[in-house]
Amino acid sequence: xxxxxxxxxxxxxxxxxxxxxxxxxxxxxxxxxxxxxxxxxxxxxxxxxxxxxxxxxxxxxxxxxxxxxxxxxxxxxxxxxxxxxxxxxxxxxxxxxxxxxxxxxxxxxxxxxxxxxxxxxxxxxxxxxxxxxxxxxxxxxxxxxxxxxxxxxxxxxxxxxxxxxxxxxxxxxxxxxxxxxxxxxxxxxxxxxxxxxxxxxxxxxxxxxxxxxxxxxxxxxxxxxxxxxxxxxxxxxxxxxxxxxxxxxxxxxxxxxxxxxxxxxxxxxxxxxxxxxxxxxxxxxxxxxxxxxxxxxxxxxxxxxxxxxxxxxxxxxxxxxxxxxxxxxxxx
Ligand SMILES: Nc1ncnc2c1ncn2[C@@H]1O[C@H](COP(=O)(O)OP(=O)(O)O)[C@@H](O)[C@H]1O
Ligand SMILES: [Mg+2]
Numbered sequence: 001x002x003x004x005x006x007x008x009x010x011x012x013x014x015x016x017x018x019x020x021x022x023x024x025x026x027x028x029x030x031x032x033x034x035x036x037x038x039x040x041x042x043x044x045x046x047x048x049x050x051x052x053x054x055x056x057x058x059x060x061x062x063x064x065x066x067x068x069x070x071x072x073x074x075x076x077x078x079x080x081x082x083x084x085x086x087x088x089x090x091x092x093x094x095x096x097x098x099x100x101x102x103x104x105x106x107x108x109x110x111x112x113x114x115x116x117x118x119x120x121x122x123x124x125x126x127x128x129x130x131x132x133x134x135x136x137x138x139x140x141x142x143x144x145x146x147x148x149x150x151x152x153x154x155x156x157x158x159x160x161x162x163x164x165x166x167x168x169x170x171x172x173x174x175x176x177x178x179x180x181x182x183x184x185x186x187x188x189x190x191x192x193x194x195x196x197x198x199x200x201x202x203x204x205x206x207x208x209x210x211x212x213x214x215x216x217x218x219x220x221x222x223x224x225x226x227x228x229x230x231x232x233x234x235x236x237x238x239x240x241x242x243x244x245x246x247x248x249x250x251x252x253x254x255x256x257x258x259x260x261x262x263x264x265x266x267x268x269x270x271x272x273x274x275x276x277x278x279x280x281x282x283x284x285x286x287x288x289x290x291x292x293x294x295x296x297x298x299x300x301x302x303x304x305x306x307x308x309x310x311x312x313x314x315x316x317x318x319x320x321x322x323x324x325x326x327x328x329x330x331x332x
Contacts, residue, residue: 003066005030005157005188006051011060013046013212020046021057022212028205033189035203035220037196037297043212044192045085048161051190052082064157078106081150085162088146091135095126095145098134099152106153113152120148124178140171147178158182160191164198176201196297200224208300216304224295228253228265231299232276235261235289245287248279256302265299 004027013021021043028034036044049055051062053073062069064076089098096117103113121130124144129137134145143163150158160179164172179202183189193199199206200220208216208223216223232253236242242260249255252275253266266272273292280287 002030004028005032005065006034006190007061007063008047008051009061009063011047011050011062012058013043013050013055014058020212021050021060023060024209024212024214025060026207026214026217028188028190030188031183031186032204033183033191033202035199035206036190036192036209037194037199037206037300038192038209039194039297039301041211042209044209045161046212047209048082048084048159048190048192052080052159053077078153079155079157081153081155081158083143083147083150083158083160083163085165088149089134089142092133094131094133095121095137095148096130098145098149102149102152108153116152116154120151123181124148125174138171140167140174143167143171143175144178147175151182156186157188158190160189162192162194165194172198194297196295196300208304210301210305216300223300225267226303228267228295228299228303230266230269230272231293231295232264232266232269232273233261233289233291233293234264234276234280234287236285236287241285244283245280245285248283249276252276252279254303263299265295265303 006028008024008026011021011024012019024043024047026034026036036047038044046055050057051064051069053069053076056070065079067076069076090101093101099117099120100113103116108116121127124147126141126144126148129141134142137145147160147163163179164175167175176198179189179191183202191199191202203220206218206220206223207214216226234245236245237260239260242257242262246255246257246262249262249264252272253264256263264272264276269292277290
């Protein structure tokens with residue numbers, strides 16, 4: 001069997017007392033997409049920074065296309081592209097100028113830079129804006145340009161750190177299409193995301209991380225199988241009604257009650273919805289709302305960890321107290 005294109009082996013990274021990665025391992029076979037799924041602060045960017053030579057792990061190994069990122073950083077860099085949450089574009093240059101700059105930095109010939117830049121502008125639907133200053137771009141255009149910049153030197157391995165966070169639904173699906181096209185051409189991709197739906201759409205395999213540890217791993221179908229592929233939400237006027245309903249709905253799926261609201265995780269959405277209606281009607285209970293929806297990362301977290309995906313304080317505001325508290329959290 002061929003060696004995977006990306007290997008993370010027992011990665012550990014500490015920032016002071018905070019253990020951002022605690023023994024994280026995963027691998028990505030050549031030509032596949034791995035979705036690294038986790039909430040804010042899970043350690044996704046830290047893992048990406050290690051794999052892209054920008055950060056040294058305290059222990060563990062990272063290998064890209066057979067090369068150790070520590071011993072062979074320059075050659076690893078030449079074979080990878082990185083597009084991040086904080087788009088690395090120069091606001092005061094045009095799209096074409098940004099692309100040409102990257103071409104020069106990666107030592108491409110003038111002719112190649114020109115043709116590659118035209119090709120990418122076209123491919124990323126930026127033709128109408130190629131000569132406009134980037135500071136006039138929308139968020140979606142900026143992300144597409146950022147991705148284009150990561151591809152100038154035709155890297156076989158691509159790292160995408162939350163490529164669609166902050167984009168509107170249209171911007172998000174547009175970017176998914178672009179990523180799918182790249183994958184179709186054989187690029188190996190490691191993608192981080194906070195959206196289960198995004199990992200579901202793009203990734204062959206999903207690794208779920210929380211507080212620096214891998215808490216689940218598998219195909220989207222396998223993961224969904226563990227917590228149900230559909231969620232039925234029912235709200236009642238009071239807790240008594242919700243409690244009664246939750247007891248009677250136990251055969252429909254996995255029921256979780258939060259006050260007067262119920263969440264039923266099921267694997268067969270439509271028939272389960274029908275049965276839920278029958279049961280509630282049969283019990284003469286009156287729901288105030290009922291909805292059928294796809295599971296979110298929060299549902300996965302609840303199912304896997306028993307707690308919701310929480311938001312830690314923003315990075316710049318980390319106080320000693322926060323660090324101490326979070327240091328404690330990990331052993332809890
Ligand atoms: N340079 C840093 N110094 C101190 N703490 C950091 C630094 N970078 C990240 N962290 C902390 O490490 C944890 C993981 O961060 P990160 O890898 O950015 O997570 P994610 O990308 O999943 O949101 C968070 O608790 C974050 O606050
Ligand atoms: Mg991040």
